[in-house]
Ligand code: CP
């Protein structure tokens with residue numbers, strides 16, 4: 001049994017295998033076909049934070065695969081004083097075949113995976129968002145045909161999404177550049193961990209967004225205050241205002257794709273002109289969440 005709690009729970013070879021299943025299922029889906037690879041299987045979504053894309057794409061994926069899903073919000077008492085995570089996870093494992101968890105603290109998912117008797121997939125934590133990064137790199141691959149040797153530049157806060165992209169880029173032989181003020185760059189502990197997992201990873205951190213996007217195949221951004229950081233919002237808006245992805249910045253990389261995990265704060269980290277512009281693939285990225293998660297579910301459970 002395998003969990004996907006962090007991107008590095010998959011090897012490069014396994015990511016390629018998941019992408020192959022995803023592409024096959026996507027092609028069939030676009031032809032109006034649904035392959036019932038998981039009949040009678042049940043997915044539980046245990047969520048401590050809001051979600052549109054992750055929740056709905058996983059639930060739709062299970063319907064298309066012939067299975068079903070249960071959305072479990074706050075009223076189940078997960079990670080609360082009602083009962084411990086160990087009892088919750090052991091009991092839930094008796095009812096369902098796979099669990100997707102979105103937690104406030106990353107350690108909650110780690111604890112859940114340590115007790116669950118079925119695969120646990122991270123549907124976002126404060127530390128990382130592996131399913132998002134998988135869909136993003138899948139999207140790039142479908143545009144360019146390959147990913148090794150390409151550069152993905154993330155502009156803004158070195159957050160959960162940025163960490164996941166950096167790790168996945170490293171695993172897949174891509175160059176990852178983070179343009180952020182020093183205080184918003186990756187923590188030394190994450191850099192050492194990444195270097196230990198992928199010694200050949202090429203990770204560059206800079207405070208200069210123009211230098212960072214020049215030559216990039218993808219320019220990526222995300223909100224400046226993630227869920228759980230609402231109290232820091234005013235300071236973050238101030239600190240990150242020079243890192244907005246706008247038309248002037250995108251002029252330095254006219255051939256790059258623009259990506260954003262969504263939801264976006266238009267007018268803050270990205271302008272309407274960029275997110276709605278010709279370089280943007282944000283809706284396709286969101287659509288690919290479903291295709292890649294189908295691939296991941298089928299790969300984990302069959
Ligand atoms: N990108 C993403 O994970 O979106 P949701 O928060 O809506 O699931």
Ligand code: NVA
Nearest residue numbers: 159222226227261262
């Ligand atoms: N960094 C954002 C991503 C949302 C999909 C957050 O954690 O709120």
